[in-house]
Amino acid sequence: MSTLTEVESVVVRFSGDSGDGMQLTGNQFSNTSAMMGNDIATFPDYPAEIRAPQGTIAGVSGFQIHFGSREIFTPGDATDMLVAFNPAALKVNLKDLKKGGTLLVNSDAFTDSKIAKAGFEVNPLESGELEGYQVIKVPMDSQTIEALKEIDLDTKSKKRCKNFYALGMTYFLYHRDMKTTLQWMEHKFSDHPQLLLANQSAMKAGAHFAETLEEVVSTYKVSSAKIDPGTYRQINGNTSTAWGFIRAAQAAKLPLFLGSYPITPASDILHELSKYKEFDVKTFQAEDEIAGICAAMGAGLAGSLAITTSSGPGIGLKGEAIGLAISYEMPLVIVNVQRGGPSTGLPTKTEQSDLFQAFYGRNGDAPLVIVAASRPNDCFHMAYEASRLALEHMTPVIMLTDGYIANGTEPWKIPDVDAHYADIKHKMLDPTTVDTENWSWISRDPKTHVRDWAIPGMPGLEHRIGGLEKDFTTGNVSYDPANHQKMSNIRQAKIEAVSENIPLQELEGESSGDLLIISWGGTYGAVEMAMRALQKEGKKVSLIHLRYINPMPKNVGEVIKNFKKVIVPELNMGQMVHLINAKFGCNAIGFNKVEGLPFKIAELHAAFTQALNEV
């Protein structure tokens, strides 16, 4: 009865209680798939911050993997297979399972009390509401315990192996090679031979059980993808960001200093950077976000590559200091890993609603550079770029990512850093070559308007800087009216001049047509997929996905002019579309969603189609 189907891509989601090891299980599945040459994208979905009581909706933890034999950009809209370890996991995830999809459930967990806790009126395994899915009911707890009966371990520990039992089954269904996970276990449990044996046995037992299972109607095979040759690794956005900074500091031959205060979902950048002291990285966990940025500024004044990281509410607190950094004209990178707002909002959910804040969250006319990463592995590149622009242009740079790409992982072709990420030319002076008598700290490069960087320790270049307006020539405090205008103009011109130092905007698709999609930041994967689908349907649609947000690449205005209609999909109430319309005087429309979730390809496809129909 069981059939083998060859498919292009598959989406699997593991879901269970916080304590069920779902992140681990998902990671193993995705590593294995990557090793087997598939392209992948993953989406870990933690519960809200506090571990809720077992078995509740609030306590559900999930991990979704999309793997395929073609390029994969997103973790997938709907799932082909759902592995539900308890009723709450089923309740939360069923709506995303494709009709006809495979549902593997742990029937041992479907006790009356757990069913009730999940909010089901009746047992869904019996109520008929699972009709239309390929349901595989397995008493995972008991079968795992049974499979491990020979092993000398307490029952609780044996039960804990059920995630690998399920993983074994899933590996069988998708013709995955267990080798990678078996090896990983050997390393992980090297000090616990009993645990090693138990977990390995559980996985093998699961795979074996699946093989014999009558219910199993189909298995699926996903060939390896045609992928650029090279060495690959998986990386999530926050790690990628951290590494980008480490590399930028190396390229600039400067020490790296992070001043930060923990906040979800940005904390992992702090955690990651705190590991690499050998790279001359100092991390300073400050008493609050204000002290975080101020300490970073202090380090920047002392000659470090200065970074501060946070999320929306914390970025708000940094506004005054960002203004000071603008006024100082000093290099500083501010990372905002965006989450759902306003206020504390939805700390563990993703959103793009801090774009306005990045542009305008300060008093006065206070322009700075803004960049945004488009996907987990692009965080490396944009962190490097943010650092490069900060150092080359003596300016604070805001780098926007979001909870979705920060936590999401995807394969990353390890770049040739010696070729492409090797040399940042900052503005730090060599005091021995300066005519100290006639030097002023505020003297500028005539073309880029960028000032020099002199730091304490350099003899003869002692100077004083403050947040009061400065005289254009001497850098001293000035209340002169004309000077304030001049300084305001130069601050703006300096940022605009950065457009000479960034790549032109890439356009995907024809250079003219019916619909231009303008997207930015972490929505790239879904937008790209939706656009490709439309292009395949023969629609005249093109895409510019912005990563340099302020200033924008010089050709953006030109590109826009060649399309009949412009649509700006965003995970906010309409921020980029507002900026685009104000800046380019066009009548772009927005497609907006604020549900704390990334875009689905399907909803974008529908929105773009509708926009095309209205052209």
Place this chain on the structure above:
Amino acid sequence: MSTLTEVESVVVRFSGDSGDGMQLTGNQFSNTSAMMGNDIATFPDYPAEIRAPQGTIAGVSGFQIHFGSREIFTPGDATDMLVAFNPAALKVNLKDLKKGGTLLVNSDAFTDSKIAKAGFEVNPLESGELEGYQVIKVPMDSQTIEALKEIDLDTKSKKRCKNFYALGMTYFLYHRDMKTTLQWMEHKFSDHPQLLLANQSAMKAGAHFAETLEEVVSTYKVSSAKIDPGTYRQINGNTSTAWGFIRAAQAAKLPLFLGSYPITPASDILHELSKYKEFDVKTFQAEDEIAGICAAMGAGLAGSLAITTSSGPGIGLKGEAIGLAISYEMPLVIVNVQRGGPSTGLPTKTEQSDLFQAFYGRNGDAPLVIVAASRPNDCFHMAYEASRLALEHMTPVIMLTDGYIANGTEPWKIPDVDAHYADIKHKMLDPTTVDTENWSWISRDPKTHVRDWAIPGMPGLEHRIGGLEKDFTTGNVSYDPANHQKMSNIRQAKIEAVSENIPLQELEGESSGDLLIISWGGTYGAVEMAMRALQKEGKKVSLIHLRYINPMPKNVGEVIKNFKKVIVPELNMGQMVHLINAKFGCNAIGFNKVEGLPFKIAELHAAFTQALNEV
């Protein structure tokens, strides 16, 4: 030789050292003119915060009065008469004196050292550079001392009376009645008969001296203006703001609570409100701006009309709490008395560059109501309006003023508060009439989307509110995707619905034409004057001056459509023009200036004329 000329309006500026009593002198001149039935506007111009050494440019303090027999909107572009008490005052102010204008200088102060301190190479009284002005050189120190020789006072105290000696001269030149000042002196120096005598004598001596002075070629008369009948007083913007809040609290029958932290130029609102405890006003000088707004929020939660006041840098610090107030949907008024930015910028100078910050200075999509006062006495009205909208719509409201109107005074026809400022209907519940069983704190008015206000102490209405996203129905914490969208929509819709509760935008001029001027906030006076001048020239130009900034009055979009061109003059690098273009899809141009100074009528006239020429 001396002639009497009748003129429509005159601009006089008193200028001297910080210690010379310029603010007092200016105030007396303006009070006298107001009492004589002129319309007036004044501009006090303090030095930067710290009292600089005597005789320096940085220490110059000035006070400008514009008085006339017609409506006066601004303190005037250029001065008809300058009274300069020392060389530094001359240096700073000469460029604003009209050619042919009168210059009264204290020649005693033109010593070599003071001349040098002011940055003159040679004595300007002798160098010929004052040619073209009507220069009246008077050794004020010695003449004052001489005039008071009979009085039993030390020389230093006598010398201090020289400002009144000069005032007496000025009164004579402009046919001012000394009565008001003489009476004021009686009150002021009631405990110091010697000082009273000295000051009165000095002023009279000054007037008498002017009368006999050969140099005095002309005196000027300004008839009283045709002014609305009523009782008038002078008021500056900060006092006006404070009083507006006191009245609003009375009208709402609520106590008033201000949580604030001192900052220039907003501190005077705190000072003013701290005087009126009999009105149930509590002022809380907090440890910082964050605590200021948070304490105000605490008081608001407890049922007070909650206010917080600051200027740009401090408003930045309040961003996170403003987001919380939006999330709580609670009434709160945040006043930003804008000053020059970015960063610490120009603390004592005026600017309008915090408009973007008001709209967007927070994480997430976080809409609120924004209003802006147009002139000193309009602060009363807009403070009342801000309070009314906050209380009627359960929302934070940002009220923008600026250093110029905050410190500037003008006559104010005392309003009939019983008729026009008498009743604010807030949303506070009467707990005895609530069905407490089925009540939820988040239940809304279906039309306005406004929730109820229940405060601690009300039995049966106990509830919990936080900054996490809330369930639309129960108000409990919710991470549900669809709910977040719904709540984001309702927060926006609620603010948009405020447009039903504000007056339609007034249009000055024809309802269609060549040029529409859109201005906002404290630039009203100068813009109005420039527009009137153009209308007199027959130009097809109209004005809408915005005081309700978000939401805007419903008819603004319509008005814009009927003009060929739109220009937005602002004291920033182009913020409102950006918003107007994004919102209405028009191609308005900006006229921008950031010099820390208000617009001059002439520069606006020129800019509008140029825009008209380009139509």
Place this chain on the structure above:
Amino acid sequence: MSKNTELTYTKKDFSSDQEVKWCPGCGDYAILSAIQTALTQIGRKREEIVFVSGIGCSSRFPYYMNTYGYHTIHGRAPAVASGLKTANPSLSVWVITGDGDSLSIGGNHLIHAIRRNIDMNIVLFNNEIYGLTKGQYSPTTQQGQITKSTPYGSLDRPFSPAKLAFGASATFIARTLDTDSKHMQEVMLEAESHRGTSFIEIYQNCVIFNDGCHSSYVDKQSREDHSIVLTHGKPMIFGSEIKKGIILDHLTPKVVELGETYTEGDCLIHDKTNEMLASLLVAMDANKAMPKLYGVLYAVNDVIYNEQVAAQVAEVKAKKGPADFHKLLNSGDTWHIE
């Protein structure tokens, strides 16, 4: 506010309908229960009680209380509570906060609330870690500790909360522990009856990110040997088997064994109203080698900000008479145009 003795609440009356969402085994549960029980005895109506918190696991507390409750923003609860109490002094105001919330981002508001002596109870759940953000070190984390953000060990010297509060001129300082419900309740009751800011530190266990950080002095087995329960007027003695006491050697408090050389009579007598003794106790308490102190370390009366504000308003009203807005409008120079 005078105590209303007619109220007969049970603990359940103070439980909201929200599911409690801390990790199983978290010390917060016991604190919640102790405070709910204590509230049945304070003689205040439920609607007059307000809980204000910042952000953190501990700060979710108000959601579980069937009183008025405000979950505010990180660190700012003392400021919100200050405004609330000053605006309406008749409320019973409780601030719930964590070691990160109150001592890291909220440190300034904490010391200023204490300085002003605003009449409220500040309850600090000290688990020496950031719980909600998953385990970074906090200002009370021990030096050298490995946490998420200190993979090579924390380098910061920790605050001693009691010492900091004393430095900020606290009028009431107490400490209790999540494993002793009765003691917690006693401390809460004494804190509520204190007039002025009551600062209460609770040793609280975070089972997930800092399990056992307090165990030597909170666990039933070892507690008695590593801590003293202070009682006003009683000597400072402790120990389960061997009785020990605190004596003063010149100025330095020292632990001695009671027996031949020293007797109870040699030990320091606790006097919660003695400022100088308190200054030694908080300094000693910060010393890790010394036993931990439980109970009320310090309690004195001083002027209370919210009372002073109310008094000043009353005074001005008495002096100036009823407020008249027309009089205000017409004050100073006015003129009339016909």
Place this chain on the structure above:
Amino acid sequence: MSKNTELTYTKKDFSSDQEVKWCPGCGDYAILSAIQTALTQIGRKREEIVFVSGIGCSSRFPYYMNTYGYHTIHGRAPAVASGLKTANPSLSVWVITGDGDSLSIGGNHLIHAIRRNIDMNIVLFNNEIYGLTKGQYSPTTQQGQITKSTPYGSLDRPFSPAKLAFGASATFIARTLDTDSKHMQEVMLEAESHRGTSFIEIYQNCVIFNDGCHSSYVDKQSREDHSIVLTHGKPMIFGSEIKKGIILDHLTPKVVELGETYTEGDCLIHDKTNEMLASLLVAMDANKAMPKLYGVLYAVNDVIYNEQVAAQVAEVKAKKGPADFHKLLNSGDTWHIE
């Protein structure tokens, strides 16, 4: 950093070309002069010295120093300085701040810098008023004082800066006065040589908004009767005509007249390294009835944050060997596509 003894600066070498813009008669002038003079003796090169300030009259200080100088934002100087010193521990870092800047908006950064014991000198100009914003009360303003924002008298209880610093676990606490240039210089030199955060309070007169607020204990005539200059190892005696001393009555420091009943030998001997004595001194010092304390109240050694950071970096480098970015990129699971 070791002292460079070959430097021969004069005071003028530390004056910038900017015109000093404080009010005539302001106490800030004397402090500026004392610090400029002290710097000629610390043996550090001018370019290695950095002044960091917040906002306030006092915070304009860096503009007048011919060193590196950063006038930052209100209250945040300790945070900026913390990063600066941690990034480059070889600098001599000075924070200049006012009572509003450091104790109001900047209170949290102050106590955290002190807690971490970052090696810098924090010099607080205490004029008990907000000078720059023209005269509102500050956290050190006396209760009842009429100021711009308290027309009916201030209601806040003031902080005692020394007590607060001690509560925050300061390792160095000193006080000096703007009317005694020599004493200021001595204190600055001792502060600079202290390793860790040196907290120095200076009584400073604001002639415009709070003239004479300190006069009884800073003016030449009355100073000796209302203050004690502490010297390590010396008894605490004071007084111009009648000699007085401080004795300990049980735990409470008391002023006695020296003569028949009490002699110098009965007086407390100052020991700046004694934590318990320091705890009594700072508590006593907050008492307005007692004489003011000048000199170094407390000075002990403890671990220094910036040193620990540097040591940890060195340790990790020693253990892990030279940093290799390629190794990092290839760490963990990788796979190869041909």
